[in-house]
Structures are given as structure tokens and as C-alpha cells.
Amino acid sequence: KILVIGACGQIGVELTLALRKMYGDNNVVASDLREEHELLRGSGPYVSLDVMNKEMLHVLVIRHNITQVYLLAAILSATGEKNPLLAWHINMQSLLNVLDIAKEEGLDKVYWPSSIAVFGPDSPKEATPQHTVIEPTTIYGISKFAGERWCEYYNHRYGVDVRSLRYPGLISYKSAPGGGTTDYAVEIYHEALEEGTYKCFLSESTYLPMMYMPDAIRATIELMEADSARISVRSSYNLSGMSFSPKEIAGAIQQRLPDFTISYEPDYRQQIAEGWPKSIDDSLAAKDWGWKPEFDLEKMTDDMLKNLKVQKNMQ
Ligand code: VAH
16 A cells, blocks of 8 residues: 655645546555645545654554655755745655665655755756756755655665655646745746736746646656666656746746746746756666656646636636
8 A cells, every 4th residue: 555645735735636547546555744634635545654663663654565765755855945844844854754664664655755856056057967066055955855865775774665755846726836946836827816916925927837737746656666686776767847937937827827927026936946957967767767758848837727727617
């Protein structure tokens, strides 16, 4: 059975639904600190879990016959800068709890997301390679890079089959983003429909690596389904979907909603974004397990606006 930790988060909701579709509702136990997300209600078993409580997690793994864990609970980049020590503690201890229980219980597989936030100002900005200078400058990025090192250590030393992806900024309509620097790319679609205008907290030409959630979910499942012998990276794979700037996503929206307007008021998140790559080289993911994104900015914008209109009961 699969346990999803952080199942009510932006990735967790969609990953839980996708895993339930693939493996059967009752074979995927969803858990979170928060109460069950409305989209999950009635779709399968749900338990309240604080992943920082190792004993509670261990009991849950045994009681539910868990064989795989997807750990999605984390404090993201923008929130992390407001409380660095808490972000470090939560992001690291949650991972160490899961890795150690995976080792003790001989779990089949563990999934844990890293992020393009591991790269810092000194990493190459374009087509950032899998192996390069990595000096993260946010606590979120530092915790993700340290977590990658722990994943590789538990794999090499104890044989834990842990797999990871360095997600770009993720865009989705089913669940809200959780306090990241790339959240503007989700907010802009909601505001375009509700207000007709959006005040962007990044400057207009801030290029960032991004991905539509359906691609991110498919990448996660394809990685986890791949034959273990094909996995050559046990820290975390670079993963790429598309890259765009606020100006470009605003332009794509204006093509569909001509009256939409955007203004720019960069805040503290501008500096975080400027430390990250503009684009990512994910050729190793393509080579090892056949990764190929399907959504570009145009296709994503059509899908986001179509689904948000339904969600907001608009024509
Ligand atoms: C964040 N959405 O902004 C996350 C992600 C690459 C960005 O890690 O913190």
C-alpha cells in the first residue's frame, strides 16, 4: 500500500488522485496535518498525520501495511525565508523520519521532491546541467540540496529505493500552491478571470522554469514505475517542462482574454527568483527513463482557463 504524506498540498491532492486511479482507491492512504481536502473526500482512506512524529509515522506504516511512501510535506521558498530555522527543521526531519523508517521496515520505494531551487546565483542560468555548481541561497534550496544528499546516502549505504525530481515551478487549478516564489503563475489565471487584472510580485522579464501539473504528476509516476536499474541519479533528477516570464504568460492570457491587464510590483520574492535558473537541462531524465513534457504555455493556458471557468461557474 502507498502512503502519501502532505496529501492536501498543491502536488499531494493531484498525486493522490492519480495514484488511486492507477492502484485502486483503498491502496493509497492519504495523510496530512490539515483536514482532508474536498477533492479527496470519499475517494479513499485518509488519516491525520504529523510527519515530524516519527513514532506515530512508524505505527501508521505498520498498521496500514505501507510499502511505498510519497513525502510531499515541506515549507516552500517564500514561506521558508520568513522562518528559516523552522523550514530547515521541518524539511529535514520529515525526510529523515521517512528514510529511516523505509530502511527499518524495508519499504519498496520512497518518493521525495527536490526543486530547481537547489541551484543558486552561481549556477549556469541557461540549460542548467544535472551536475554543476550548486550553492543554494534560500533555506528551502539548502534543505532540498541537503535532502538530495541524504537520499543518495540512504540508497548507497542501506539500499533504500528512494527517487526524486527537481520540480520547476508547478501550475495547477485543482489545489492552491503552498507559499512558493512561482505561485504568481497560478494566481494570475485566477485573477484574470475574477478581477480582469493582476498585480505581479515578480518583474516582467523574470524567466523561470515551469511545468503544468499533469506533466509533473506523469513524470513522478513514470520515474517511480521505471526499472530500478535505469535510475542513475539517486540524489534528484533535473526535470524541465517550459520556461516563461510574467510578460509572456500575461500575453498568452491576453490572447484569450483581451481585456486582461497586468502590473508589476516586485517584492522580496524577486531576489529569490533571480537566484534561480532560467531553464533546465533534463536530458538525463530523458535518457534514463524516457521523460518528455507534453504541455507548453499555449496548451497550459487553454487548459487552465477552461477548467477554472468551470470551477468558478463561469460561462
Ligand atoms: C517554490 N513552487 O516556489 C516552489 C518551487 C521552483 C519553485 O520549488 O518554492
